[in-house]
Amino acid sequence: MTLPSSSKIIIIGGGIVGCSTAFHLAQMGQEVLLLEKAALTSGSTWHAAGLVGQLRSNANITQLLGYSISLYDRLEAETGQATGWKMNGGLRLACNEERWTEVKRQATTAHSFGLDMQLLTPKEAQDLWPLMDISDVVGAAFLPTDGQASPSDITQALAKGARAGGAKLVENMPVTEILTEHGKITGVRTAQGDIACEKLVLCCGQWTRELAATIGVTVPLVSVEHQYMITEAFGVPSNLPTLRDPDRLTYYKEEVGGLVMGGYEPNGISWAVGGVPDPFDFQLLDSNFDHFEQLVELSLPRVPALESVGVKQLVNGPESFTPDGNFILGEAPEMANVFIGAGFNAFGIAAGGGAGMALAEWVAKGEPPYDLWPVDIRRFGRPHTDTDWVRTRTLEAYGKHYTMAWPSEEHDSGRPCRRSPLYDRLKSAGAVFGEKLGWERPNWFAEADEEARDIYTFERPNWHDPVGREHKAAREAAVLFDQTSFAKFILKGPDAEAALSWIAANRVDKPVGSIIYTQMLNDRGGIECDLTCVRTAIDEYYIVTGTGFATHDFNWINRNIPDGLNAQLVDVTSSxxxxxxxxxxxxxxxxxxxxxxxxxxxxxxxxxxxxxxxxxxxxxxxxxxxxxxxxxxxxxxxxxxxxxxxxxxxGMPLGMRNAGYRAIETLRLEKGYRAWGSDIGPDHTPDEAGLGWAVKMKTNADFKGRSAVQAQREGGVKKMLATFTTDGDVILSGRETIYRDGERCGWLSSGGYGHTLGKSIGIGYVRHPGGVTRDHVLDAGYELEVGTERVKAEVTLAPLYDPKMAKIKT
The missing domain is CATH 3.30.1360.120 (Probable tRNA modification gtpase trme; domain 1)
Incomplete structure (x- = not known):
């Protein structure tokens, strides 16, 4: 094929994500050229195991995976290309009471997000999967709409659909250089010449990090060896559900009358530490039977037939993994019009359809179809520029792929990394630290007779009472928090006020010395940032936001300074x-x-x-x-x-205490303060979140998102954030289902305990397609589904705690 001299959009990488992105861009009528250095699927797609599950802890990521299934369901009919897709359902086992609690909470999450996850007895699970021994099984969950696919076939179907839509896909065409000029993307260089483009999409799997680094873009992923075993055929029925056995770290699927068995060992092995060798196409690594033996030993008691079945192949294929186990999507904060879709942590087939759809919309429209913060590339920061640190954390995340997902669990690796000047003082005072974006942050303080470490559980944890002690001091005396990890920026220049007035939803034309709490909105009125601005001079603002939002919020503010205005944004977090x-x-x-x-x-x-x-x-x-x-x-x-x-x-004579971030959480829940990333975000507007008072609609000033806010005020909201409380020892952690007069209407975005109130507290949106008013929220009875059981809840739209009245509202 003769290469064009230019294409509006160039995609590098012909695996499932690159082909899916090309497919969806072509469907949108975009001009697309995909370049693959070897043949389609030759990276890691071709040797993927191909399990397709849907449930994640975030509603939108679950929705994205659900889109993959709906796409795979129709793709063969649309393209005429076989996909190997089977909606044979997915089973997940629980083999102890704590895992059963986790599974029941996952089932509630599924119900919150509209998935039919069914809880089964061990015998019911065995009826669906007769090959397994159930002597240690406590229970199981079954998702009928999960399934499995042939990764290569799915990718070829997407490629065929992309070509039918007008996309050009060129194989055996490696990109030797990404071309930029004055910090902007201009095109790519190949052996056949340069190709100009307006936008570049990197879907290069484990090659993405090194290629992106050549233009100063950080993509924190590393290669890890991942093995699975393919058995000889032994009469396994083709409709056998996929099976995940997390207590034994293993997964299974049917393949040509036999089984595929793989898993996630606790001691994963890095690959290509010095860089991916060239060439590396349709290649596997040497089978490591010694390393895989630990998974075989765990699997044999579950599937006794494996003792006597022949092994056809032990596949050892490297795949890209990330420090938090989530994939990476979005526009690179370092360079406009460069987009990333990589780091899929061995569930690229499950995510491929939805990730390609979301990335295509991001590329074509400048924003994703909905809030994708858990996978947004801007969730990373300074520690992630160091590949050794990324590798250390990623190997921990790999080893935790199937371990228990405890509430409030912290990572242990790569710590301590970023430390406040008070780190040693606080540690000697009993601080138990958590970590965010590399920062060590006190979560709670242990006294001399208390063990200064987190002990994880689904019940009340060991920090419950110490946090209550700090909470009580905040309400009755005083507490001191070290919040050095806050992200801090300075916006300075003659046009600082004009620039911030456009970006911020609240008024910032205040006198020097004023503090402005404000949201920053997208064009749909959704909340992109939630932060504090201090006017420190006529031409300067000091901006403070959450630790984890440093990259995201800096990028949002910087990219939205209107052209022609003289205002510069500087990160002063470390100062x-x-x-x-x-x-x-x-x-x-x-x-x-x-x-x-x-x-x-x-x-x-x-x-x-x-x-x-x-x-x-x-x-x-x-x-x-x-x-x-x-x-x-x-x-x-x-x-x-x-x-x-x-x-x-x-302060000590007056009863002041050191306090940590977990007390901040319990205190803010009683007051009803919102948290970005859970209670508010790009899919939630100020009016829906009860923050309409912080929007300058009474002025004539234009600002980003104003027209969307105006339209919503004229048409009304379809969801409203409310606070719920429960009696008794009910533990709320978020994602519990909300029922209004017996009908499912949403889920909790945050959950915790109010120590002054003496009750569990949850925050979540009450939703109704026909519209929601205050009366709609308040004039109804509520229940919350917690671990598949319903409990009565009270609702309010007001803060539960009012310090001015020195009393609790119930």
């Missing part, structure tokens, strides 16, 4: 430490450390002042995320220990 002092005695403590007037009259809520503490210049923000009087104290990192000591000296 400033943050100490947050909250509680009814916070003012007394702060007054004991500074000569500044911190009275309510001199220092009202929503204002920032520069004050001095122990020789340190401090930017003090009168703001709170826990529902109490308090200040965030932002200061140069070199002063952190000095200011921490001064606050402790003044």
């Amino acid at each position: 400033n430490a943050v100490l947050s002092l909250f509680g009814p005695k916070a003012r007394d403590i702060l007054a004991g450390c500074t000569r500044a007037d911190v009275s309510d009259g001199a220092f009202p809520f929503g204002q920032a002042r520069r004050i001095g503490i122990a020789g340190c210049p401090v930017l003090a923000l009168r703001i709170t995320y826990v529902g109490e009087l308090g200040w965030e104290l932002h200061l140069p990192t070199e002063y952190a220990q000095t200011v921490y000591d001064a606050l402790h000296e003044a």
Whole structure:
């Protein structure tokens, strides 16, 4: 084939994700050229196991996987190309009571997201999968709409459909260089010449990281060996469901009358540490029987027939895995119009259809079809630029693929990485740390007689009472949080106000010293950022957002500064430490450390002042995320220990405690404060989330998303965020199903415990296609499905805790 001199969109990589993206772009009428260095499927697609499951812990990722199934269901009829797709269902076993609790919670999540996951007795599971021994099985879950596919056939069908839609797919055409000019993508170089493009999509599997790095784009994935065994035929029925046996770390599917058995061993083996060899097409690694033996030993008691069945092949094929076990989609924050679809953690076949659809929409329209934050490339940050760190964390994630997914579980590898100046002080004070974006952050503080580590469970964990102790101190005295990990930016320039006025939904044309809480909206009115801006000068704003949103929020603000405006955004996260002092005695403590007037009259809520503490210049923000009087104290990192000591000296006699992030969570739930990434996000508008008061609709000022907000106010909302409480020892962790007058209407986005209230608290959207009003929410009876059991719940649209009235609303 003669190569064109240009194509609007170029895709590099002809595996299932590249072909799916080409298929969907072609269906949208886009001009697409796909370049594959060897033959289609020759990377890791051809040796994938091909199990297709749907359920994930996030509704939109579940929806994306569900789209894959709907596509595979019709693809053969549409293209005339066989796909090997079978909707034979998927079984998941539980072999102890804790796993059974996890499975029941997964079933509730499935019900929340509209999936028919059925709980079965061991005998019912065996009736569906007669080859297994069930002597240790407690129960099982069955998803009838799961299935399996032939990876190569599915990919060829997508390729055929892409060509039919006008896409050009060229094999044996390696890209030798990505071309850029003045920091912008211009095209690619091949042996046959240069090809210009407007947009570039990298779907190169385990080659993606190295190729993207040549243009300064970070794609944190590494190659890991993944093995599965194919047996000789022994009469296995073709309609046998797929089987996942997580307690034995293994999975199974039927293949040509035999079985495929693979799994995720705890001691995964890295591959291509020095780079993927060239060529490496349709190649496998040497079978490692010694390493695979641990999985064989786990599988034999489950499938005794494997003892006597011949092994046809032990496939050892490297695949790309990521530090958190989720794949990577989206536009690279380092370079506009460069998109990534890679790192599929051995479920690329399950995700391929939906990921290609989502990526195609992202490329064509500039945004995904719905919120895909769990797989968004912007969830990564500074630690992920170091491949050795990524490899260490990825091997831990690989080994946890089938282990128990505990509530609030932390990773252990690659730690400590990023540390606040107070790390050692806090550790000696009993801090039990969690980690986010490499930052060590105190989750809770153990006292001398308590074990200073997390002990995971589906019941009340060992940190429940210590967090309650910190929670009580915040409500009755004061607490001090180290929140140095906050992401912090400065927007500066003559047009800073004009730029931020366009990007922010709330008014930012406030006097110097004002704090503005604001959302930043997309063109659908969805909340892309939820943050705090401080006007520190006429031409400068100090912007503070959550630790995990550093890359995402910086990218969103920077890319939306209107052309022609003189305003620059700078990341100053590492420059400033943050100490947050909250509680009814916070003012007394702060007054004991500074000569500044911190009275309510001199220092009202929503204002920032520069004050001095122990020789340190401090930017003090009168703001709170826990529902109490308090200040965030932002200061140069070199002063952190000095200011921490001064606050402790003044605060300890008044009952002040160190406190951690888990107390922040319990406190904010009582106050009804929203969390981006769970309660609010790109699919939720301010009016739906009860944040319409923070949108400047009373002004005539235009801003990004205004027309969508206006249209929604005229037409009404179809979902509304509400708070739920339950009596008794019901444990809520999020994703529990909400029933309104017996009808499923949504799920919890957050769940936890209110120690002042003495009840479990959940936050979630009440949904109704015909519209939702306050009366619709409040004039009904509610139940929550928790681990497949329904419990009565009370609903409110108001905060449960009101410090001004010093009482709890019930």
